[in-house]
Amino acid sequence: MQQFTVHSGRAVPLRRSNVDTDQIIPAVYLKRVTRSGFADGLFASWRRDPDFILNDPRYDGASVLVAGPDFGIGSSREHAVWALQDYGFRVVLSVRFADIFRSNALKGGLLAAVITQSAVERLWELVEADQSTPVTVDLTEREVRCGALSVPFEVDDYARWRLLEGLDDIGLTLRHDADIAAYEFRRSNLFPAVPV
Amino acid sequence: MSEDSQAAGRNPARTLAQKVWESHLVRRAVGEPDLLYIDLHLLHEVTSPQAFDGLRQAGRGVRRPDLTVATEDHNVPTDSLSGPIVDAVSRLQVETLRRNCADFGVRLFPMGDQDQGIVHVIGPQLGLTQPGMTIVCGDSHTSTHGALGALAFGIGTSEVEHVLATQTLALMPFKTMAVTVDGTLAPGVTAKDLILAVIARIGTSGGQGHVIEYRGEAIRALSMEARMTVCNMSIEAGARAGMIAPDDTTIDYLHRRPYSPSGPRWDEAVVRWRMLLTDEGAVFDKEVVLDAADITPFVTWGTNPGQGAPLSANVPDPAEIADPVERAAAENALKYMDLVPGMPLREVVVDTVFVGSCTNGRIEDLRAAASVLRGRRLAEGVRMLVVPGSAKVRREAEAEGLDRVFTAAGADWRFAGCSMCLGMNPDQLAPGERSASTSNRNFEGRQGPGGRTHLVSPYVAAATAVVGRLASPAELAPKSG
Numbered sequence A: 001m002q003q004f005t006v007h008s009g010r011a012v013p014l015r016r017s018n019v020d021t022d023q024i025i026p027a028v029y030l031k032r033v034t035r036s037g038f039a040d041g042l043f044a045s046w047r048r049d050p051d052f053i054l055n056d057p058r059y060d061g062a063s064v065l066v067a068g069p070d071f072g073i074g075s076s077r078e079h080a081v082w083a084l085q086d087y088g089f090r091v092v093l094s095v096r097f098a099d100i101f102r103s104n105a106l107k108g109g110l111l112a113a114v115i116t117q118s119a120v121e122r123l124w125e126l127v128e129a130d131q132s133t134p135v136t137v138d139l140t141e142r143e144v145r146c147g148a149l150s151v152p153f154e155v156d157d158y159a160r161w162r163l164l165e166g167l168d169d170i171g172l173t174l175r176h177d178a179d180i181a182a183y184e185f186r187r188s189n190l191f192p193a194v195p196v
Numbered sequence B: 001m002s003e004d005s006q007a008a009g010r011n012p013a014r015t016l017a018q019k020v021w022e023s024h025l026v027r028r029a030v031g032e033p034d035l036l037y038i039d040l041h042l043l044h045e046v047t048s049p050q051a052f053d054g055l056r057q058a059g060r061g062v063r064r065p066d067l068t069v070a071t072e073d074h075n076v077p078t079d080s081l082s083g084p085i086v087d088a089v090s091r092l093q094v095e096t097l098r099r100n101c102a103d104f105g106v107r108l109f110p111m112g113d114q115d116q117g118i119v120h121v122i123g124p125q126l127g128l129t130q131p132g133m134t135i136v137c138g139d140s141h142t143s144t145h146g147a148l149g150a151l152a153f154g155i156g157t158s159e160v161e162h163v164l165a166t167q168t169l170a171l172m173p174f175k176t177m178a179v180t181v182d183g184t185l186a187p188g189v190t191a192k193d194l195i196l197a198v199i200a201r202i203g204t205s206g207g208q209g210h211v212i213e214y215r216g217e218a219i220r221a222l223s224m225e226a227r228m229t230v231c232n233m234s235i236e237a238g239a240r241a242g243m244i245a246p247d248d249t250t251i252d253y254l255h256r257r258p259y260s261p262s263g264p265r266w267d268e269a270v271v272r273w274r275m276l277l278t279d280e281g282a283v284f285d286k287e288v289v290l291d292a293a294d295i296t297p298f299v300t301w302g303t304n305p306g307q308g309a310p311l312s313a314n315v316p317d318p319a320e321i322a323d324p325v326e327r328a329a330a331e332n333a334l335k336y337m338d339l340v341p342g343m344p345l346r347e348v349v350v351d352t353v354f355v356g357s358c359t360n361g362r363i364e365d366l367r368a369a370a371s372v373l374r375g376r377r378l379a380e381g382v383r384m385l386v387v388p389g390s391a392k393v394r395r396e397a398e399a400e401g402l403d404r405v406f407t408a409a410g411a412d413w414r415f416a417g418c419s420m421c422l423g424m425n426p427d428q429l430a431p432g433e434r435s436a437s438t439s440n441r442n443f444e445g446r447q448g449p450g451g452r453t454h455l456v457s458p459y460v461a462a463a464t465a466v467v468g469r470l471a472s473p474a475e476l477a478p479k480s481g
């Protein structure tokens, strides 16, 4: 996984709540069998609207998405994370994320960080007033900074440690292979098995 | 389950979810997520290819192919089983699943197999879903399996790879929430209306981080399949999972299923299942109580499943919503749905009706829809798709003559798959088309770009098809003959 310590980049204000993963990437774009190439699908139906924020050239090259509450609800598709990353996003900020989206994001190295709604609104205002304002997201300090604004964000300790170190989950778990084998030994034999 | 709730007072009484969680602990260490053993891992073609690729790149195998089962559901065409899938990209995805299952020794139920179907329909149907198990799938509606007292939840593709490689997941404990529904549902009011009412009450993030346990008299009275409808949509309330404690209904349902235990093992299993209940005095992190008598046929008017109202109500007026974020969301939704505030929901004209999906694609759902359509015809200009949730559901329906009821009414009778629930196959809404759908998501474009979706029960779906407007069976004229 890609390591994450501090990131600075321009931000896009996405003034919408309940952005579901069908909006982030519609189902018709899920047919690839690879982990990349999903950038075209990102917000595909909204991007057909010329007034949609990502079609505003002033936000080209932005890497921080500042979204309304309940970002990433709905389908568990990790393609939503891949599409955001392929498009160039490294951070999403919101007051609330859906559980599966957040877990997928943190596993894939996309920092989904929780800030207060008033911080979201301050960032929206700052970025809309000057699109070139850089936003800095500092995982070491758990802090978002933009101009004079500095706000803390929430991310659980374990996820933070893994991101800072860029550790691979499967590798971490396999360190406990003996525990898994011991569990399998004592596990109930009443549960079903499906031999091929 | 959350450590706070446990530490608080050291209450020895535990919830059902805590019991299942704790019996699957491989490892627990301070400051780290729990390592949880997974009893059953279900796969489908959309969220698994990148996981298998990851295994190959790392030179890893599937640790427990015998606890792993795959099916083809999301992409499969439902109009015909003959010939290859026409869409080249869909075909590639299905072929990739076949190759991955062959390479890694995983049991697959492919298109045309007698046990193929939507992943959340076939698990319970085969008896693979049993009380007290941990079940995961790269699919958010895995919560369905909780209806049988399993702890079942959706995961992302990275986690799919993790489970394939280790048969475990590293997770922070979920919180617990009780949704108690007292009283009795009125006739014609279904599990779908109940869960839509729950979601409208608690919102799309009301269950966030929690496992919901559904309890109370109205839940106890539900059939096994109706319980699956309820648990299925837990994710629409933001919850990780939904569960219902096993009882006689559960045990009767599991009896003699292909993968249910048999002989003395059956008796032993039943004894264990009966212990799977929330202890008296156990504390939930959150509790909600509803009265079943207050629930009437329920439909959604907006673009998330929390934006719903009784069918007898009017389209809400965003101006009356106090919360500015909610208000903006309602305004956007009405614009997308092309609805005006104050309009009676019963006047909303619908062109397409979809009966199917892992929410309402089981035999009881098809019986409900058929009971309304028998002796009636679809309204002029309405198309209706009836898509069974599995090949077995299709066979059962045909044995009961339901297929003839649907076709005589003018509906399309299809093969099993996800179909118009998400429109990955050719079953889609055209831009601007409006559906009454028994599926679970009314997000913008979910059933096809520009399509508009109203979530409804199978009864309301069938009545709507007859009237051409959102309707409940109670409004229909008596049958002609």
Ligand code: SF4
Binding pocket: B073, B074, B118, B119, B120, B139, B141, B357, B358, B359, B417, B418, B421, B422, B439, B440
């Ligand atoms: S029927 Fe719909 S919700 Fe259910 S698994 Fe298929 S696509 Fe997902």
